[in-house]
Amino acid sequence: MERRSLASIFLAFLVVASDHYAAVSAFPAQDPWRKNDPWNWHYFPRNTKVVRVAYWPAYSADQYPASSIDSTLFTHLNYAFANLNASDNTVVPDDAARIAAFSRTVKSRNPSLKTLLSIGGGGADPKPFSAMASKASSRTAFIWSSIALARSNAFDGLDLDWEFPQNQTDMDNLGTLFAEWRFAAAAEAGHSGRPRLLLTAAVYYSGTIRFVGGGTYPTKSINANLDWVGLMAFDYHGSWEPTVTGAHTALYDPKSDVNTAAGVARWMAAGLRPDKGVLGLAMYGHSWILSDPSAKAGIGAPAKSPGPGDATPVFAGIVATVSGDDKATVVYDNVTVTAYAQVGSLWIGFDNEESIRNKVGFLRSKGMRGYFFWTASFDSGNGTLSRAAAAALGH
Ligand SMILES: *[C@@H]1O[C@H](CO)[C@@H](O)[C@H](O)[C@H]1NC(C)=O
Ligand SMILES: *[C@@H]1O[C@H](CO)[C@@H](O)[C@H](O)[C@H]1NC(C)=O
Ligand SMILES: *[C@@H]1O[C@H](CO)[C@@H](O)[C@H](O)[C@H]1NC(C)=O
Ligand SMILES: *[C@@H]1O[C@H](CO)[C@@H](O)[C@H](O)[C@H]1NC(C)=O
Numbered sequence: 001m002e003r004r005s006l007a008s009i010f011l012a013f014l015v016v017a018s019d020h021y022a023a024v025s026a027f028p029a030q031d032p033w034r035k036n037d038p039w040n041w042h043y044f045p046r047n048t049k050v051v052r053v054a055y056w057p058a059y060s061a062d063q064y065p066a067s068s069i070d071s072t073l074f075t076h077l078n079y080a081f082a083n084l085n086a087s088d089n090t091v092v093p094d095d096a097a098r099i100a101a102f103s104r105t106v107k108s109r110n111p112s113l114k115t116l117l118s119i120g121g122g123g124a125d126p127k128p129f130s131a132m133a134s135k136a137s138s139r140t141a142f143i144w145s146s147i148a149l150a151r152s153n154a155f156d157g158l159d160l161d162w163e164f165p166q167n168q169t170d171m172d173n174l175g176t177l178f179a180e181w182r183f184a185a186a187a188e189a190g191h192s193g194r195p196r197l198l199l200t201a202a203v204y205y206s207g208t209i210r211f212v213g214g215g216t217y218p219t220k221s222i223n224a225n226l227d228w229v230g231l232m233a234f235d236y237h238g239s240w241e242p243t244v245t246g247a248h249t250a251l252y253d254p255k256s257d258v259n260t261a262a263g264v265a266r267w268m269a270a271g272l273r274p275d276k277g278v279l280g281l282a283m284y285g286h287s288w289i290l291s292d293p294s295a296k297a298g299i300g301a302p303a304k305s306p307g308p309g310d311a312t313p314v315f316a317g318i319v320a321t322v323s324g325d326d327k328a329t330v331v332y333d334n335v336t337v338t339a340y341a342q343v344g345s346l347w348i349g350f351d352n353e354e355s356i357r358n359k360v361g362f363l364r365s366k367g368m369r370g371y372f373f374w375t376a377s378f379d380s381g382n383g384t385l386s387r388a389a390a391a392a393l394g395h
Helices: 002-025 096-107 127-133 136-152 168-192 219-225 260-269 315-323 353-365 384-393
Strands: 051-057 076-084 114-120 157-161 198-204 228-232 277-282 286-290 303-306 329-333 338-343 346-350 370-374
Touching (some): 051 384, 076 096, 076 157, 096 114, 114 198, 127 168, 168 198, 168 219, 228 370, 260 277, 260 353, 277 353, 315 338, 315 346, 315 384, 370 384
Parallel strands (some): 051 076, 076 114, 114 157, 198 228, 277 370
Antiparallel strands (some): 286 346, 329 338
């Protein structure tokens, strides 16, 4: 039944696809929004609700069961991740039973919660995404298989995490993909009588990619076709800089333009409508072993090596480490709007309640739509950071 209705929509899609291109290219060069001051909160559309999004690391389901997420703290939860099959460009489950159970599990505590199925992620090879986005036939395979997978598992939306496009050709193709995805989602909604699937993407912290890829995101297509994009405003510093501590979520940084305020400014300069932007918040830190544990070490202190393990302790682990040592110190840094902890020779840069509250204040001042956490499962105890963020954002 599901398959049959999708096939008939698919045919309709092919017939009207050419009209659709005309509609997309007719999108006004001057977004009416931008006639007003795009930074001004007063122009925020009145009916736009804020979003409190978080990802669930499905690949660590044994350690972090979905049933343990307090879903009342969020408006949307993203399942991370379904995969893109590079041979036929369809979206396939990482684990069919896990995907099937997710929405029911997390909605049992919060019936108004929406769930999204995220595709790709930092661990996924970006090349198949580039290949898929480059041809109409492979985009179509991706689009309809993603919609079928979301619908058959009771998701309310889809989220694309292609990390990352490599050049402007990739970015232009991404813009086309978003337009076709939106068109298909709207067609499917008309056909099925259900609310349209939400469509979002996780994107680089800045509107123009450097270091890990290239090109400027297709902001006109994003404004027109996606519900929002989540800016991955973290991992600015880490184990790849083993000899110096760093604030990996710096909101501001007098020493570097790799910081959230600069990235958000580049997104807005590229034309992103502020209320299409959702700010990424990290529920984890980056750690180092200090060269001199006896000195009070700040941001930029000399280090001997990255911290233990993968040097990215989760927030719950940081709280446990700090509270387990009488001599541990935690400092809030008002220049970068981050926190750091020193526990013997271990140094961790992370976000605490104060920095999270101030980051939420920042995103509100820019008229952004809300935030997402990577991930819901890394919070301490009773949802310390999730609650701090929700309280700061309001409704
Ligand atoms: C990927 O696609 C190929 C070709 O259709 C198929 O043989 C294979 O089973 C698919 N892999 C998964 C995981 O679905
Ligand atoms: C753009 O990047 C993709 C990989 O993401 C690559 O396959 C393609 O050849 C590049 N195109 C140009 C014009 O450099
Ligand atoms: C940061 O804190 C210091 C010391 O409390 C204060 O002098 C300074 O004005 C603050 N800077 C900002 C940007 O708030
Ligand atoms: C968690 O925090 C909320 C809000 O502060 C409180 O109402 C609730 O009782 C707490 N639950 C537990 C198990 O501590």
